[in-house]
Amino acid sequence: MCSSPSSKNYNYNEGAMDAEVVIEESSSTNGLVSVPAEAKPQKIIKTSYLKFETQDLEKSYSAIISAVKVNNGFVQDDNSNKSYNTITRHLVIRIPTSNFQTAIDAISENVSYFDSKRISAKDVTEEFIDLEARLKAKQTLEKRYLELLNKAKNVKEILEIERELSNIREEIEAKQGRLKYLQDKVSLSTINIEFYKLTSEAPVTTSYGTKMWNAVKGGFNGISVFFLGILYVWPLIVIAGIAIFLLRRWIKKSKK
Template structure:
């Protein structure tokens, strides 16, 4: 009975002391500089923010793009119609190119349109086109990447603030250099994620429509030329050749005068010599 009482008293004294020491160790570990390492900070902050932001940001992010190719009989009229559709839907032309081949004249334009007006613009163009050589509409869901980038960017900024606090508490040059090295890497990551996020935001808010319309030109192959037309063409060619010859002589008239004078003097010299 005595032994049991002593053992009970020992346990009652030991357990509170052990709990107090563990709590103190945990507190010291949290406040110690070793706990503020890049791996611990980045993993803790990023995992917490990704979980919370994934639950809060569930708006779907879609990148929409379309390719339209069709034939028209009037390029200028079709271009004017397309511009009207674009203006009505608050878009703008990003690129405008024209090209011409042996029997085809075409125009290619790239249009950026607010995503909410993407389908109305496609419908407006479709109503004025009888047949599409190509009509391809695609949609890419980037919601997951968008949310992940936002969460990681938030975590990196919080991590940057923690390192700025460590920099203020640095005691020597070595500690300052180590913290600044980590800060430099963190800021590079922030800039990269910001750039990617801005790119996605632009693609999501403004959809892209590639439009090509063309006109077929009739060729002159198979046309028979009459004999009289051939004679007239030959006379014109002869007259043109004679004109070119006369113009060539006029171009070198100083040389002709010098050569003629040289021949005249040479013949005169020969006559005197024969006498």
């Protein structure tokens, strides 16, 4: 807990704060001492991954988009790629959570077989409640420090209180950002869809004449590489030539 920002006593008694906003570490699971909160609706993040083969990419795409529009969703990301014999399209769909299962069923109606179909749900209710409680505590603490700031009597006290306020504000913004992120994931479910089509592209054949010409060019390239290699080692060739010349002279003198 942030202590009083000055050696003076500001009569700032954290124990006098409401039980909900006391943020001293305790034996509770989240480190908060809080009064029992009213039961809140569950916060569930739902996601799905669908993968299937299709014979008509455009027809499948149109069927998916139709199902998305009917369920008030939208396409967040759309990309395509092509490999040797496969054309693939990947969509990231955002759907209101209340229409999540309806959208999955509508998309599935036009698919005879799924290579992969995965649906998951993550309960973030506890994290949501914990963040709200901590946010409320930090906001109350910020208010207390603002009151102390108005009572500060010198520059040192003002600077120390403002430093604490800056730290508290950073924590508040971080918690607000996390809450906003969770709320977005809870209110809009995510569906990843990957569908593909196999193609029958024949490999390019090479004529016999082309193969012969490639072989001739390969021969010339080989000769060029050979002579280039000789140029790289010419000092060794010169040294070897001189050594052979001197050796032969020495042999002739030895015979005489």
